[in-house]
Each structure stands twice: as structure tokens, then as C-alpha cells.
Amino acid sequence: MNIASARQSASGASIRISRLEKRFGAVSAVDGVDIDIAAGEFIALLGPSGSGKTTILMSVAGFEFPTSGTIHVDSEDLTYVPSNRRNLGMVFQNYTLFPHMSILDNVAFPLKMRGLRTAERHARAEAALATVRLAGYGQRRPNELSGGQQQRVALARAIVYQPRVLLMDEPLSALDKNLREDMQLEIKRLHAELGITVIFVTHDQSEALTMADRIAVLRDGKIQQIGPARQLYERPANLFTAGFIGEMNFVDVRIESVGDDVAVALPWGETWRLPAAAAVEPVAAGEAAVLAVRPERLQLGANPGGQVITVTLSDIVYAGAALLLIGRLPDGTEMRARIPGASQLSSLAPGNVASFTIPTEAMLLYRGKRR
Amino acid sequence: MTEATRSHFWHSDGRRLSGLSTLLLLLPFFAIIAFVFVYPILQLLVISILEPHPTLDNYARVVDNPVHMRVLMRTLWTATLVTALSVILGFPVAYYMSRAKGTVAALVAVCVILPLWSSVLVRTAAWSFLFQRNGLVNSALMSLGLTSQPFKLLYTQSAVVISMTHVLLPFMILPIYGALRSIPNDYGRAAAVLGATPLRTFLEVILPLSLPGIVSGSLLVFLTAIGFFITPALLGSPQEMMISTLVSKQIREVLDWPFAAALVGVLTVFVTLLAVIFSKTLRFDRLMGNAS
Numbered sequence: 001m002n003i004a005s006a007r008q009s010a011s012g013a014s015i016r017i018s019r020l021e022k023r024f025g026a027v028s029a030v031d032g033v034d035i036d037i038a039a040g041e042f043i044a045l046l047g048p049s050g051s052g053k054t055t056i057l058m059s060v061a062g063f064e065f066p067t068s069g070t071i072h073v074d075s076e077d078l079t080y081v082p083s084n085r086r087n088l089g090m091v092f093q094n095y096t097l098f099p100h101m102s103i104l105d106n107v108a109f110p111l112k113m114r115g116l117r118t119a120e121r122h123a124r125a126e127a128a129l130a131t132v133r134l135a136g137y138g139q140r141r142p143n144e145l146s147g148g149q150q151q152r153v154a155l156a157r158a159i160v161y162q163p164r165v166l167l168m169d170e171p172l173s174a175l176d177k178n179l180r181e182d183m184q185l186e187i188k189r190l191h192a193e194l195g196i197t198v199i200f201v202t203h204d205q206s207e208a209l210t211m212a213d214r215i216a217v218l219r220d221g222k223i224q225q226i227g228p229a230r231q232l233y234e235r236p237a238n239l240f241t242a243g244f245i246g247e248m249n250f251v252d253v254r255i256e257s258v259g260d261d262v263a264v265a266l267p268w269g270e271t272w273r274l275p276a277a278a279a280v281e282p283v284a285a286g287e288a289a290v291l292a293v294r295p296e297r298l299q300l301g302a303n304p305g306g307q308v309i310t311v312t313l314s315d316i317v318y319a320g321a322a323l324l325l326i327g328r329l330p331d332g333t334e335m336r337a338r339i340p341g342a343s344q345l346s347s348l349a350p351g352n353v354a355s356f357t358i359p360t361e362a363m364l365l366y367r368g369k370r371r
Numbered sequence: 372m373t374e375a376t377r378s379h380f381w382h383s384d385g386r387r388l389s390g391l392s393t394l395l396l397l398l399p400f401f402a403i404i405a406f407v408f409v410y411p412i413l414q415l416l417v418i419s420i421l422e423p424h425p426t427l428d429n430y431a432r433v434v435d436n437p438v439h440m441r442v443l444m445r446t447l448w449t450a451t452l453v454t455a456l457s458v459i460l461g462f463p464v465a466y467y468m469s470r471a472k473g474t475v476a477a478l479v480a481v482c483v484i485l486p487l488w489s490s491v492l493v494r495t496a497a498w499s500f501l502f503q504r505n506g507l508v509n510s511a512l513m514s515l516g517l518t519s520q521p522f523k524l525l526y527t528q529s530a531v532v533i534s535m536t537h538v539l540l541p542f543m544i545l546p547i548y549g550a551l552r553s554i555p556n557d558y559g560r561a562a563a564v565l566g567a568t569p570l571r572t573f574l575e576v577i578l579p580l581s582l583p584g585i586v587s588g589s590l591l592v593f594l595t596a597i598g599f600f601i602t603p604a605l606l607g608s609p610q611e612m613m614i615s616t617l618v619s620k621q622i623r624e625v626l627d628w629p630f631a632a633a634l635v636g637v638l639t640v641f642v643t644l645l646a647v648i649f650s651k652t653l654r655f656d657r658l659m660g661n662a663s
Contacts, residue, residue: 096561102582110565
């Protein structure tokens with residue numbers, strides 16, 4: 001098997017998860033989830049622990065059967081098919097290489113289960129090891145390999161039978177930071193080469209943002225938002241996603257009027273007029289709302305094209321590429337700013353009052369109150 | 372774990388105990404082993420070749436006499452049978468224990484361990500009641516219409532095997548349980564998603580990984596079974612003696628110490644050979660290499 005032939009035969013399958021529900025007693029782990037995944041797409045399920053992301057993956061893998069709902073791969077209904085007949089690839093968090101088998105036998109294991117002869121399955125296992133750049137490691141034992149190497153073997157084992165879907169359950173969380181970044185690239189490369197559909201479960205948002213074509217943000221068994229990284233980051237669909245993905249400043253405001261623009265009353269008495277597009281969720285006059293803005297969108301000083309705020313600085317943190325300024329608005333709400341080009345700011349000190357400009361297009365408006 | 376941490380004791384504040392204090396702490400244990408195990412065994416072996424005068428006659432009597440050889444073979448065969456039965460009966464229990472949770476797990480564990488708290492004598496006596504001509508087993512068989520005549524159960528080799536299996540079962544279950552518990556759940560799941568049926572998953576992954584537990588359980592049961600005394604003496608037939616009964620007879624009735632010592636010598640050779648073969652052929656370190 002070489003890469004070219006693998007691409008021909010092992011292009012990805014589409015997956016349709018419909019109205020998926022999984023209850024454990026009175027607890028709903030997954031609560032009506034719909035996800036349509038295109039063939040060859042790389043999708044990340046992102047959420048805090050207990051959000052149901054792992055249960056969804058377990059249902060797709062066949063380790064859990066849902067309470068209701070269906071899972072289709074291409075047009076085939078796999079909802080209640082046992083794992084061993086689903087023909088999916090899977091990589092686990094803790095490698096799960098079988099310790100009593102050599103690396104080669106581990107990678108050849110799925111081929112053995114499919115009744116291939118020894119010579120052919122060894123040849124194909126060798127080829128799969130080569131695609132994860134571990135050619136020649138076949139005779140070693142799993143415990144003779146580093147964590148990163150073991151996870152690459154697990155990857156080879158998951159793709160050696162050319163499944164059309166690859167499931168990954170936090171595959172990088174057991175690795176240290178540098179290895180994790182290497183493996184991220186490795187997985188991206190394999191995804192591009194094989195054209196396989198990937199479902200990737202993670203609680204690490206930067207991992208999800210850098211790797212996936214689309215990200216599904218989950219909370220309490222429900223999908224909060226599903227979309228490409230840029231959309232999730234720049235226009236989060238609700239307050240949870242806004243707070244969960246990246247850093248975000250929140251200010252409680254009150255809606256005064258809604259028309260061609262939205263007038264909001266700020267806690268310190270000012271009224272700002274924001275473009276109607278700032279409202280991510282529909283807002284009505286008289287309601288409480290939350291104004292959200294990313295720390296890196298703030299500009300130091302009073303500039304045109306935005307609203308100016310005054311912040312009493314409490315902390316100034318040098319953070320390499322940018323300077324993190326932490327302070328309070330006149331009403332006491334915390335405000336963070338990340339300002340690149342640290343050198344020109346050396347005159348700032350804790351206790352100073354600084355002016356920042358929030359560009360109009362950086363402001364997002366949500367219903368409700370900040371937590 | 373490095374060599375240093377493995378071979379020393381540590382103070383509570385993290386300082387390593389000196390070599391001398393380590394030695395002093397270990398001394399009582401090794402002293403007991405030396406005095407109550409190594410010395411008597413050596414003494415017996417010495418008697419077996421030196422008395423009444425330096426000779427191998429005592430060993431020749433063991434080998435030459437077909438009656439004695441039959442006793443030895445019967446002992447080994449019985450121990451093998453008991454070990455095999457224990458594996459077959461014990462593995463499912465151990466597997467269930469390793470999967471069970473909460474109250475059920477505690478209940479099964481108690482059922483396995485509780486018999487260990489009563490003496491072998493009590494458990495053997497219980498079996499002799501069950502196996503009597505009018506005992507529970509026979510009356511059950513007859514009331515079910517499976518037999519019209521009561522079977523002879525007591526004082527047979529079957530009674531000995533059944534009772535010994537019962538007594539030794541916990542020593543099989545616990546090591547297997549330990550081995551199964553150390554296999555992460557994800558191994559079974561990984562095998563399944565890679566295409567293995569439940570049977571293949573068991574044969575290719577679970578069974579090989581639980582082998583160290585099966586082997587140590589088998590060694591425990593087999594070695595204990597070889598030396599079993601009370602059960603064969605109470606439930607077995609006098610015509611079908613086991614080696615421990617023969618040794619005891621030689622020492623207490625015939626007063627032939629050198630011959631009894633030779634019997635023990637032959638047994639010791641068997642046991643030692645067995646232990647060496649097991650430890651050489653099965654590389655535990657490799658089997659368990661990645662189980663952490």
C-alpha cells in the first residue's frame with residue numbers, strides 16, 4: 001500500500017448524526033444532537049468535561065448505544081451495529097497498543113481480524129508504519145517506544161485497513177507540548193493525504209481551532225455552535241461560546257432602543273450607538289444585554305471609528321508577542337487588552353489610567369447577563 | 372524504578388536508610404526462612420542419602436516400587452486436575468469480579484475470600500457430609516430421578532479432586548482477578564473497533580494479558596495441591612493414597628525416616644523443576660511491559 005493507492009480506495013465517508021440522545025438514568029449526556037459531516041471533513045468536538053463530546057464519539061464507535069437518534073455513515077445506518085462490524089478507525093487517548101505484541105503485530109492486528117494472510121498483512125503494516133515515519137520499528141515492543149511514537153503506531157494501526165472514518169478521542173492529551181504540536185501536524189498531513197473523514201474529540205480549543213475544518217462546541221449535551229474556526233472565534237453564536245473560545249471581555253449593558261442602530265446604556269452612564277450587525281442574538285429595547293470584545297481588538301489611545309473607554313490599570317504582564325494590560329472600567333468591570341509592540345508601552349505602570357478604543361466592528365452584543 | 376530505590380528502605384523524611392539498618396530490618400525474615408524452611412529441607416535431603424549409610428537406595432525404593440511410583444503419579448495427576456479445574460471454574464469468576472461494580476463486586480469478593488477465613492478441616496468435613504451415602508448430593512440425584520442407587524462418592528478420588536478444587540479456588544481467582552484488573556478497558560474497545568469479535572478480543576488480547584495471573588494462580592494451586600494432606604486423608608480412599616499421606620505413614624507408623632526423606636526429595640525436585648521452567652519460559656516482564 002502506498003499513499004497514492006490509499007487515497008483512491010480510502011477516501012472519506014460522510015457521517016450524519018441525527019437527533020442523538022443518550023441518557024444515563026435521569027442524566028442526559030447527549031441531548032438531541034444533529035451533526036452533518038461531509039466526506040473527507042475534519043471535525044472537532046470541543047467542550048468542557050461532561051459536555052457529551054466523548055459520549056457522541058463512543059456512540060459513533062459503537063461502544064455506547066444511544067437512547068434514541070440515528071448515526072449514518074454514508075447511507076448505512078450504523079446506530080446499533082457492533083463496533084467490530086463498523087469498519088471505523090480509532091485512536092485512543094492512552095495509545096492502547098497491545099503490550100504483548102510487537103509493533104508490527106499491533107499494526108497488523110486489524111488485518112489479521114479481517115482474515116488477511118501473514119505475508120500480506122505484514123507488508124501492509126510495514127507500509128502503514130512508513131506513512132507515520134516509523135519504518136523499521138516493527139520488531140520493537142510498545143514499551144520500547146516514546147509516547148509520541150506509540151501514538152503514531154496507534155495512528156498507523158487505525159489507518160492500515162483503510163477505514164473511511166477516523167475517530168480520535170483526545171489523542172494528544174497524554175503528550176507533552178512539543179510532541180503535541182508535532183502530532184497535530186502529523187495528523188493534519190495524514191488527513192490531507194488519505195482524504196479520510198476525521199472526528200476529533202478534544203477539550204483543548206487551540207488544538208480544535210488549528211486542526212479542524214469545522215468545530216462543534218458542546219455544552220451539557222447540546223451543540224452550542226458548529227462552524228469553521230474563524231466564524232467561531234470572530235462571531236461566537238452565544239455567550240457560552242464567546243466565553244469558551246479564546247479570551248473575551250464582557251460588559252453588562254442595557255438596550256435603550258433598537259432601530260437602524262442599537263443604542264446601549266453602559267453601566268457608567270454613557271450611551272453608545274452600535275450598528276445593528278453587532279447584535280449576534282436579537283435584542284429588544286429595555287432588555288439586559290452583554291457587550292463582548294476580544295482583548296486583542298482593543299487599541300491603546302483614542303482613535304476614530306470606535307468607542308473610547310478609560311481603564312484604571314492594575315496589572316501589566318509581559319507576554320512575549322504582546323503586552324497584556326489588565327484593568328477596571330469606571331464601574332469596576334474587568335477589562336483586558338492585548339497590545340502588540342511592547343516596547344512603546346514601557347511608560348505604563350499599574351495605577352495609571354489609560355484610554356482604549358474599541359473599534360465598532362469588534363463589538364458583539366448578546367442577550368442576558370454575564371456570569 | 373531504579374536499583375537504588377528498589378533495594379533500600381527510606382526514612383519518613385526521605386533520607387535513605389543505611390545498608391546496615393536495611394540488613395537488620397530484613398534479618399528476622401531471612402532468619403525464619405533459614406531456620407524453619409531451608410534447614411529442615413536440607414536436613415531431610417541429607418538423611419535421604421546418608422542413612423542408614425551413604426547410599427541412593429532410598430531413592431531406588433521410590434522409583435523401583437510400582438506402588439510408590441503410582442502414588443507419586445497419582446499425586447501429580449490429581450494436582451494437575453485440580454489446577455485445570457480451578458482455571459476453568461475460576462477464570463469466569465475472576466473476569467466477572469474485574470468487571471462488576473459497587474455492591475455486586477463487594478458481594479462476589481466476599482464469596483471468594485470468606486472460605487479462606489474458615490479452616491480447611493471445616494470445609495473438608497462439610498464435603499464429607501454432602502458426599503455421604505444419604506448425603507445431599509445423592510438424595511438430590513435420586514429425587515431428580517437421575518439415579519435409583521446412591522453413588523459411592525465419599526472415599527473416592529473424585530471427592531478428593533472436587534473438595535481440593537473448592538478449597539484452592541480462591542488462590543486461582545485472586546491472581547487472575549489482579550491480572551484482569553490491570554488490563555485497561557480501552558484494550559477491549561480498541562480490539563473491537565479494529566474488527567475483533569468478542570471471542571477474538573478475548574483470545575487475542577484479554578487471555579494473553581491475563582496469562583501472568585493464570586500462571587501464578589496455577590503455580591500456587593498446583594504446588595499447594597501436591598502437598599495436600601487433610602482432604603485426601605478424610606475424603607480419599609485408603610487404596611488411592613496421595614504422597615503426603617504416604618510420607619506421613621512412613622514417618623509416624625513405619626518410622627522409616629530415610630525413605631520418607633527420599634519421597635520428599637523426589638517431590639522437591641519436581642516442584643523446583645516446575646518453578647524453574649515456568650519462570651524461564653514465561654517472560655513476565657515482557658508480558659506486563661506496558662501495563663502501566
